[in-house]
Amino acid sequence: MDIVRVEVFLDEASEPLAVVTEPPFRVRLDPAELGEGVHALTVVTYYKDGSSDHHNYVFDVTRKDSVFAGHISQAPLRSPVEVDLVEAVEIEDPKPPNATIYALLPLVLFLGIALVAWWIAVRAESAVTDQPEVQTIARSVAKVAPTAAAPAGGADGATIYASNCASCHGANGEGMGQVFPALAGNDKLADANFVIDVVLNGQPGTSMPAFGGQLSDEEVAAVVSYIRTSWGNAYGPVTAAEVAAQR
Amino acid sequence: MSVFALRQPKELYESQKLAIWYFIVAILLFGVQITFGLFMAYQYIDPEFLYGKLSFMTNRTLHVNSMIVWLLVGLMGGVYWFLPLETGREVVGIKLAKFIWWVIVAGVTVVVLVYLFVQVGPGNAFTLWFINEGREYIEAPRWADFAIVAWVAIFLYNVIATALAARRITGLLGVLIFDLVALGALYSAGMHYTVNVTMDQYLWWWVVHLWVEATWEVLVGVVMGWSLMYLLGTPRKLIETWLFLEVALVFGTGILGLGHHYFWIGTPEYWIGLGGFFSALEPLPLVAMVVHAVYDSGAHRLYTVNKPALFWAIAQAFGNFIGAGVWGFMQTLPQINMYSHGTQLAAAHGHFAFFGAYVGTVMTLVYIAAQNARKHVQIPLDSKLWGWAYGLLIFSIIGVVASFTISGFAQTMIERAELGSTWNAFIRAYTHPWYANTHWWRFWMGMLFLTAYLILVWDLVTIGRKPAAAVEGAHD
Ligand code: HEM
Numbered sequence A: 001m002d003i004v005r006v007e008v009f010l011d012e013a014s015e016p017l018a019v020v021t022e023p024p025f026r027v028r029l030d031p032a033e034l035g036e037g038v039h040a041l042t043v044v045t046y047y048k049d050g051s052s053d054h055h056n057y058v059f060d061v062t063r064k065d066s067v068f069a070g071h072i073s074q075a076p077l078r079s080p081v082e083v084d085l086v087e088a089v090e091i092e093d094p095k096p097p098n099a100t101i102y103a104l105l106p107l108v109l110f111l112g113i114a115l116v117a118w119w120i121a122v123r124a125e126s127a128v129t130d131q132p133e134v135q136t137i138a139r140s141v142a143k144v145a146p147t148a149a150a151p152a153g154g155a156d157g158a159t160i161y162a163s164n165c166a167s168c169h170g171a172n173g174e175g176m177g178q179v180f181p182a183l184a185g186n187d188k189l190a191d192a193n194f195v196i197d198v199v200l201n202g203q204p205g206t207s208m209p210a211f212g213g214q215l216s217d218e219e220v221a222a223v224v225s226y227i228r229t230s231w232g233n234a235y236g237p238v239t240a241a242e243v244a245a246q247r
Numbered sequence B: 001m002s003v004f005a006l007r008q009p010k011e012l013y014e015s016q017k018l019a020i021w022y023f024i025v026a027i028l029l030f031g032v033q034i035t036f037g038l039f040m041a042y043q044y045i046d047p048e049f050l051y052g053k054l055s056f057m058t059n060r061t062l063h064v065n066s067m068i069v070w071l072l073v074g075l076m077g078g079v080y081w082f083l084p085l086e087t088g089r090e091v092v093g094i095k096l097a098k099f100i101w102w103v104i105v106a107g108v109t110v111v112v113l114v115y116l117f118v119q120v121g122p123g124n125a126f127t128l129w130f131i132n133e134g135r136e137y138i139e140a141p142r143w144a145d146f147a148i149v150a151w152v153a154i155f156l157y158n159v160i161a162t163a164l165a166a167r168r169i170t171g172l173l174g175v176l177i178f179d180l181v182a183l184g185a186l187y188s189a190g191m192h193y194t195v196n197v198t199m200d201q202y203l204w205w206w207v208v209h210l211w212v213e214a215t216w217e218v219l220v221g222v223v224m225g226w227s228l229m230y231l232l233g234t235p236r237k238l239i240e241t242w243l244f245l246e247v248a249l250v251f252g253t254g255i256l257g258l259g260h261h262y263f264w265i266g267t268p269e270y271w272i273g274l275g276g277f278f279s280a281l282e283p284l285p286l287v288a289m290v291v292h293a294v295y296d297s298g299a300h301r302l303y304t305v306n307k308p309a310l311f312w313a314i315a316q317a318f319g320n321f322i323g324a325g326v327w328g329f330m331q332t333l334p335q336i337n338m339y340s341h342g343t344q345l346a347a348a349h350g351h352f353a354f355f356g357a358y359v360g361t362v363m364t365l366v367y368i369a370a371q372n373a374r375k376h377v378q379i380p381l382d383s384k385l386w387g388w389a390y391g392l393l394i395f396s397i398i399g400v401v402a403s404f405t406i407s408g409f410a411q412t413m414i415e416r417a418e419l420g421s422t423w424n425a426f427i428r429a430y431t432h433p434w435y436a437n438t439h440w441w442r443f444w445m446g447m448l449f450l451t452a453y454l455i456l457v458w459d460l461v462t463i464g465r466k467p468a469a470a471v472e473g474a475h476d
């Protein structure tokens, strides 16, 4: 450590409080000489190569006889204190750190962790949809998944209702809360075109999805007829042709 | 020169100038995070808002990704700020560091624009590489993943090479080096894409949990250690002793604490015991940090060179403990998590923990840089405005967390505990006033948070501008 000079400034003073040119680099702070209130101490260190740096301390004098020296000292001061401006350990010659521990070991650890993650990932295949495995899985899921519509032989409105609508509108059209309106005793069902439109296209901005893509004209007609004629509703059935006209 | 007193030369080090860019970008991305969060909060109230243009999922992606990026950028900025002070020399490889930084800034811009304007893809390899990798928090497309790994690698090189060149290794530097190794390597676990969802999540949590509950927490310990040395002049011995204790506790509990995410995702059953036990101990290091912060600030009677930074440091200690420790503990035991898993309680905890632990840390660092970035360094740094930003940010995040907590409680009780997770139960909870009415509350608390953010930005631009209290003598 080639420190040639340490200057200590108190508060906004332009003249240093002390200039120290030799170890031990110390300054004496006397509470009796300091006004009450917060003080700042700036320590400027000059090095042999002409460079310099600084660090700051803040401390408080509350009563004339007790300086609270902040991080200069842990306890309020009753008497003058000697402040070390340079830590003893800073003057020692630095020892270079062990490159094996701080450079090689980190590299090995990094690769180690990355390899373990990679190994785990390789044991499970890649999942992008254009991978053959994913296609196979998708096909087998499609095979066992229940389909919404009843198979050939005419659509059954009650079945379609049970598998597509009942979870929200209730098994008996009673609805749920404010979000899912009841269908039983609902005046709006009188307008057949409105009902068909909502089933086909959903109602944007609400939880009602569009079923036009997954139900055929016959199926939409069957389920609309079902809700218009069940649970006390008597609005009459609709035909597949009416649905087709609204597509 | 010295490595021990955080000595600041008249001119900032190049690496500190770079750190200021890190902080500027971090604060801007903070604004992006808040904006998209508010869009979502409003979409809860009016689902037609931006319907078909900017979906909830896109907003959520931007909200959480910008958060991860800005917090990480802020923490890294803190290292670039303190590293030359710690080693007493310019950072080695600073040119490379600047280069990769601007590559990353450009990359983040492109990723955000793609999120906004492309949003979705067919789920094939092209999408993975160029649009979105699809995993929460780390959605970045794969090309960006590689850029991020290169970035962390250069960062690590900066730290190691600087320590070697300065011929000094301190306790803080040693911890930092090994923590960065883990942080970088774990990110690579988030780059795999597997057909088995259990495997996929198994690795994904390595990034999410092992980052925020292990490696980031230790990184915070390091930069907060430097901050306290700067702010209070806390002796290095004290800082390093606490740091070692915290590292031991964080890794000792946090690594196996990973198991609290492995309860119900198809992983072997022993994780229920392991995860429950170790994660329940995770608040311990956070208690230690509170004790440390209170002890230190008390010993110095809050006299500091930088008021806002010290207050943020204290908020960080408490926020970390309450947000991560208490709100996390609330739902970490498997007996409770079985009911609360994936409800808004997780969001309550996520908001509280990220704010308390990481926003608090980055704010501390940003104020330290703001103080020293001026021609005349004001000591102690203070302003009228910072207290408003501080108080309002904390108040409104607590408001947001409270609303999430109440709706999460309604979900846990009604949907899970009482009605047994049926579709009907889901609807009942969803339409319950405790759930539905908190949406408004959350939105307005979010608006208040935005206001506080604007005050913060204004304060950061103006604080310390008037040279009145500056210590002139030292600089001329
Ligand atoms: C600063 C530290 C922490 C942060 C930033 C954080 C953040 C988060 C986030 C964002 C989530 C939601 C993850 C998701 O499902 O997408 C989460 C989940 C969770 N966290 Fe933390 N956390 C922290 C510390 C802790 C601690 C210390 C504990 C335990 C004492 C904890 C316990 C949990 C649990 C149990 C969950 C899962 C909740 C569920 O099952 O839905 N966290 N955390």
Ligand SMILES: [Fe+2]
Residues within 6 Å of the ligand: B209, B213, B257, B258, B260, B261
């Ligand atoms: Fe976790």
